Amino acid sequence: MALNMKSRKKIFLLLTFLMIKIFIYAEPDNYAWLNEYNIITEEQLNFQHFMTFSYFSANHQENKISAEHKVKIETGIKDNIGIAIYQTLNQNFNENLKYNGYRLKLSYKFGEKNKNIFDFLGSIEYKRNIEQGEHIIGLNVIIAKDITNFNVTLNSGYNIGKKSEEIIKEFDYGLGMNYDFNNFFKIGIEVIGNLKKIYAGPTIFLQLKRIYFIIGNLIQISNESLSPKSQFRLISGINF
Numbered sequence: 001m002a003l004n005m006k007s008r009k010k011i012f013l014l015l016t017f018l019m020i021k022i023f024i025y026a027e028p029d030n031y032a033w034l035n036e037y038n039i040i041t042e043e044q045l046n047f048q049h050f051m052t053f054s055y056f057s058a059n060h061q062e063n064k065i066s067a068e069h070k071v072k073i074e075t076g077i078k079d080n081i082g083i084a085i086y087q088t089l090n091q092n093f094n095e096n097l098k099y100n101g102y103r104l105k106l107s108y109k110f111g112e113k114n115k116n117i118f119d120f121l122g123s124i125e126y127k128r129n130i131e132q133g134e135h136i137i138g139l140n141v142i143i144a145k146d147i148t149n150f151n152v153t154l155n156s157g158y159n160i161g162k163k164s165e166e167i168i169k170e171f172d173y174g175l176g177m178n179y180d181f182n183n184f185f186k187i188g189i190e191v192i193g194n195l196k197k198i199y200a201g202p203t204i205f206l207q208l209k210r211i212y213f214i215i216g217n218l219i220q221i222s223n224e225s226l227s228p229k230s231q232f233r234l235i236s237g238i239n240f
Helices: 005-023
Strands: 045-055 065-078 081-092 098-110 119-129 134-147 150-163 166-180 185-194 198-208 211-220 230-238
Touching: 119 150, 166 198, 185 211
Parallel strands: none
Antiparallel strands: 045 065, 045 230, 065 081, 081 098, 098 119, 119 134, 134 150, 150 166, 166 185, 185 198, 198 211, 211 230
């Protein structure tokens, strides 16, 4: 019996997700939520899968739980210039998985790692959210420092754009610190937010030969009722 178009789309999305989970590969990162001082080398490809669950308060008018699948494809144009494309799929509780937009990012790394007092990276990105009607341009600065087995990373960003008929101007920030025990296990903390909300929580990195996982959990420590009260993220990958 022939499959209808809706069934074909569901099968395609399921197979794509399974292939990504099995064959995904990337250079390991330190954090689940922050942008990092990291650009892959020229002519290499980097694939990552992000799975994020958001939990809202009991009095939230819409869904209490939502899931986001994000696929990242990144390559190096030069040793200090990288470009990345993100594709996003969303699924609210008791609803079908649906395509929700994309993100394009161009990054530039200043200097070589640990050659200066701090490591600097800048990026510009375009974000399109179909569900919310968003068109956003973001400018980001990443400052990082390695001190023996400790890493400290600071993010600062400014976003400007349009959401439906509303003009958006938003400043955001992030701070992360972690400790590398043996290149296979790292533990840290991340703080992210903007002028309305703040989140904080732990991050764990675990590598088993070529397979690695980054797990992050954030709790809202502000009182912004329209945003998630907590978020959980799993980044999975395989190194080749």
